[in-house]
């Protein structure tokens with residue numbers, strides 16, 4: 001009998017308590033699922049289904065655990081944990097990806113079409129603002145992983161002129177793919193709308209600092225559903241204040257929830273959304289976890305393993 005420890009807050013358990021056992025059974029694995037609040041023998045645990053907000057931080061007692069299966073895509077809260085020596089898999093699932101695509105495309109279209117001018121119209125002036133066609137709008141997607149690539153492809157299907165940037169060189173049909181420092185400079189210099197879909201690592205923290213924000217053309221829009229610390233907040237606010245950045249739509253923040261009174265809440269050119277760009281969907285995510293448990297039991301390689309050195 002395979003033993004699974006569900007190490008995540010009550011709210012997660014409420015979402016997974018029916019779909020996870022069903023998905024594991026459908027994957028052909030006979031398992032028991034224990035919660036970390038229940039009495040259990042750590043040495044008997046085969047898999048840990050994990051939310052980084054869990055209280056479990058010391059993985060050493062789980063000496064026989066074959067893998068830690070993260071419920072979230074981002075692993076910055078756990079990847080540096082030195083007690084976690086077993087394989088760590090992150091969440092990649094179509095629900096998460098589709099949600100992110102919809103959110104990013106929606107917010108890109110908002111700025112591309114200049115929708116605010118119509119939605120917020122109170123001057124009773126009949127002044128049409130005709131936007132350019134998408135083919136004439138340059139959108140840059142920083143990060144071409146599971147989410148960034150899907151967003152880039154979807155924007156391309158709408159005909160946007162899309163550039164993508166990643167650590168290693170990628171090839172995505174009809175998307176200009178760049179990598180490395182020179183690639184980042186070129187990507188930023190030609191952007192009208194920038195979407196950040198990078199993980200938070202030592203290599204990406206403060207990626208958009210004063211210098212790189214200065215490389216962006218005046219009037220650019222920044223959309224960040226990646227992670228808050230990818231952007232230097234003071235540098236962004238200064239660039240917004242002087243009109244270099246036209247607008248920032250921010251879903252993620254250095255401190256979450258974004259503290260009351262933070263300038264982002266009231267800045268006229270900032271849209272704050274409360275980390276909702278895309279959420280793990282329990283139904284499909286449970287099947288991803290179940291598939292990894294099946295693989296572990298069959299001795300097959302795990303899906304979506306985190307590169308502990310790269311940090312994502």
Ligand code: NDP
Nearest residue numbers: 073074143144145146147166167168199203225226277278
């Ligand atoms: P992936 O790991 O699949 O992709 C990460 C991408 O970032 C890859 O293309 C990678 O390059 C690139 N990258 C990483 N480090 C660097 C670097 N130093 N320089 C340049 N490129 C780099 O992640 P996902 O696409 O699944 O997710 C991305 C992030 O989105 C998550 O880490 C999380 O922070 C965020 N997220 C936010 C959500 C929200 O609701 N706001 C929901 C889900 C995720 P390469 O391809 O070469 O490896």
